[in-house]
Amino acid sequence: MSQEHQQTIETVADLIHGANSVVVFTGAGISTESGIPDFRSAGGLWERYDPEEFTYQKFMSSENSRKLMWQLAKEFAPVLENAEPNPAHQAVVRLEEMNKLVCIITQNVDYLHQKAGNSESKVVELHGTMRYIRCLSCGQRYTAQEIQAVLEDGVEIPECHHCAGILKHEAIAFGEAMPAQAMLKAEHASKNCDVFIVIGSSLVVYPAASMPVVAKRSGASLIIVNREPTDLDSFADYIIRGSAGEAMDAILKSVEQRMDRA
Numbered sequence: 001m002s003q004e005h006q007q008t009i010e011t012v013a014d015l016i017h018g019a020n021s022v023v024v025f026t027g028a029g030i031s032t033e034s035g036i037p038d039f040r041s042a043g044g045l046w047e048r049y050d051p052e053e054f055t056y057q058k059f060m061s062s063e064n065s066r067k068l069m070w071q072l073a074k075e076f077a078p079v080l081e082n083a084e085p086n087p088a089h090q091a092v093v094r095l096e097e098m099n100k101l102v103c104i105i106t107q108n109v110d111y112l113h114q115k116a117g118n119s120e121s122k123v124v125e126l127h128g129t130m131r132y133i134r135c136l137s138c139g140q141r142y143t144a145q146e147i148q149a150v151l152e153d154g155v156e157i158p159e160c161h162h163c164a165g166i167l168k169h170e171a172i173a174f175g176e177a178m179p180a181q182a183m184l185k186a187e188h189a190s191k192n193c194d195v196f197i198v199i200g201s202s203l204v205v206y207p208a209a210s211m212p213v214v215a216k217r218s219g220a221s222l223i224i225v226n227r228e229p230t231d232l233d234s235f236a237d238y239i240i241r242g243s244a245g246e247a248m249d250a251i252l253k254s255v256e257q258r259m260d261r262a
């Protein structure tokens with residue numbers, strides 16, 4: 001670890017130690033360290049499948065599109081099921097234990113923050129979740145595991161057990177509206193926090209990527225932890241390049257040392 005890097009970690013730890021309200025914003029980069037591939041990266045899912053096939057409009061109007069979607073879901077379900085939270089997720093749990101965490105705004109649909117031990121109420125899933133599936137007619141909710149069992153029995157397009165309606169993951173599809181409640185909660189938290197930490201997002205997907213801007217304009221310190229440069233680097237107060245797990249663990253250790261001393 002370079003001296004400059006270490007200095008940034010210490011400065012960020014000071015900021016968090018002095019803060020009452022911290023918002024964490026996470027993207028695919030936090031979950032790649034848990035073995036979940038980034039769909040958008042080279043070699044990712046959207047190079048093997050055509051994203052045009054998975055728009056909300058196609059899903060609703062075409063049986064073939066639904067069949068493809070369930071094929072993909074069936075293939076991907078074991079990856080999600082077996083993925084374990086990594087030290088970056090654990091660091092965010094430690095922030096909640098310190099009573100500093102307002103919420104986690106996540107672009108991820110993998111449920112790893114809840115698996116790590118963050119409270120359900122603290123996780124704002126801007127793009128929904130792959131953990132649950134809902135009937136679009138009667139609203140009945142199923143777990144991904146329940147539906148996976150149906151898929152493994154050979155059913156190609158599962159339907160609602162109660163009303164035979166169309167089932168869909170609670171993860172939003174391309175072209176589908178963002179969940180309104182989650183957007184409101186994310187915006188409110190971004191406007192009212194002292195420190196806003198981006199972990200593992202290249203900040204290119206809007207409107208999610210507008211949250212750090214909202215936070216910064218409302219007076220929060222903006223910290224970006226990401227392997228690659230992001231579109232909002234010029235906007236950030238502190239940038240940490242490298243592994244999310246290593247960086248977040250180092251930051252939290254520093255904050256904990258300060259709290260022990262206090």
Ligand SMILES: [Zn+2]
Binds near residue numbers: 138139162164
């Ligand atoms: Zn139904």
